[in-house]
Amino acid sequence: MAVGFGVLASLVARGFGGSGWVFALLVLSAAVAAIAQQTLP
Amino acid sequence: MYRNQAGRGWISKASVYVLASTGAGLASGAVLGAAGALLPVELRVGVGSMLAVAAIAVGGLELFGRHVQPLQFDCETPQRWVNRGPLRWATRNGLALGFGATSRIGFWLWYVVPLGSFLVGDVRLGAVVYGTYGLSRSLAAVFILLGTLRYKTDASDWLMERYGQARTLAAGQLVFLGVATAVVVGI
Numbered sequence: 001m002a003v004g005f006g007v008l009a010s011l012v013a014r015g016f017g018g019s020g021w022v023f024a025l026l027v028l029s030a031a032v033a034a035i036a037q038q039t040l041p
Numbered sequence: 042m043y044r045n046q047a048g049r050g051w052i053s054k055a056s057v058y059v060l061a062s063t064g065a066g067l068a069s070g071a072v073l074g075a076a077g078a079l080l081p082v083e084l085r086v087g088v089g090s091m092l093a094v095a096a097i098a099v100g101g102l103e104l105f106g107r108h109v110q111p112l113q114f115d116c117e118t119p120q121r122w123v124n125r126g127p128l129r130w131a132t133r134n135g136l137a138l139g140f141g142a143t144s145r146i147g148f149w150l151w152y153v154v155p156l157g158s159f160l161v162g163d164v165r166l167g168a169v170v171y172g173t174y175g176l177s178r179s180l181a182a183v184f185i186l187l188g189t190l191r192y193k194t195d196a197s198d199w200l201m202e203r204y205g206q207a208r209t210l211a212a213g214q215l216v217f218l219g220v221a222t223a224v225v226v227g228i
Contacts, residue, residue, distance in 0.1 A: 022225050023166065025218045026157040027173050032214045033150040034177035036207040038185060039200045040147045 054131045055186065059179040061135025066175020067168045069140055073158040074167020085160045090226050092156060096219030099149050103212030113146035138182075139175030150211040153218060 077085060102109055118137045122130045137144055141151060154174045158167035188196045 019225060022218075022222050023161065023170075025221055026153060026161070026170050029150055029153040029157070029214050029218050030170050030174035031177040032211060033148055033154060034174050035181050036148050036150065036211045037141075037146075037178060038181045039204040039207040040145050041201055041204075 050127070051186070054127050055183045057128055058131040058135040059176070059183060061132045062139030062179035063172055063176040065136045065139030066178075067172035069155070069175075070158040070167040070169065070171025071164045072167075073155055073171065074161055074164045077159040077162035077167065078164070080162065082162065085162050086226055089160050089222060092160075093219045093222035093226070096149075096153070096215045097223070100212040100215030100219060103149070103208060104216065108208070109149065111146050111149050111151070114143055118144055135179055138178050141174065141178070148208065148211040150215050153215070 099109055118134050122133045125133070141154065146152075154171055158170045161167050161170065185196045185200065
């Protein structure tokens with residue numbers, strides 16, 4: 001699964017290019033982290 | 042939030058909670074972004090490259106089933122805040138959870154929020170990253186409350202049963218971000 005995520009990310013990053021793509025991923029990561037934390041006891 | 046719903050006016054409490062949480066995120070991100078701007082971009086890219094490798098390593102370990110406990114204050118927000126009144130509780134809890142660092146973190150992906158806000162090196166972009174975290178965290182709690190009210194069942198138990206899935210999702214996102222960053226910076 002880790003390899004799959006890595007290959008997918010690599011393909012997408014090469015396709016889009018640029019730091020804007022990484023910034024969008026940062027924002028998405030912030031939202032995912034916040035939502036994942038709802039599962040904490 | 043759903044532990045302190047006695048009485049009316051939950052909409053005002055929820056609104057205060059969301060505003061406080063988002064405000065804490067925006068302010069934290071702005072401060073971190075401003076601090077990051079003090080460093081030269083080459084240094085930030087270098088640090089970001091190392092962190093990208095670390096993200097791939099930690100996320101990969103998690104995906105392979107090896108749980109690496111994140112550094113954190115393993116505690117909830119203080120229960121005594123409930124006694125300060127609903128609006129004060131909503132404000133304090135919102136500020137604490139929107140900032141996030143002083144309570145249970147649980148996922149390595151959380152570290153992307155402050156580190157990303159710092160490394161973007163821009164007040165507004167840092168505020169967007171951290172503000173997204175604060176807004177998402179508080180809105181998620183409000184939606185959980187609404188689900189609990191609508192379906193007359195405690196959604197928190199249902200959510201806690203999905204902790205394992207959340208770990209996989211967070212680890213996958215960490216690897217994805219790490220690889221994308223590594224590709225963009227040209228490692």
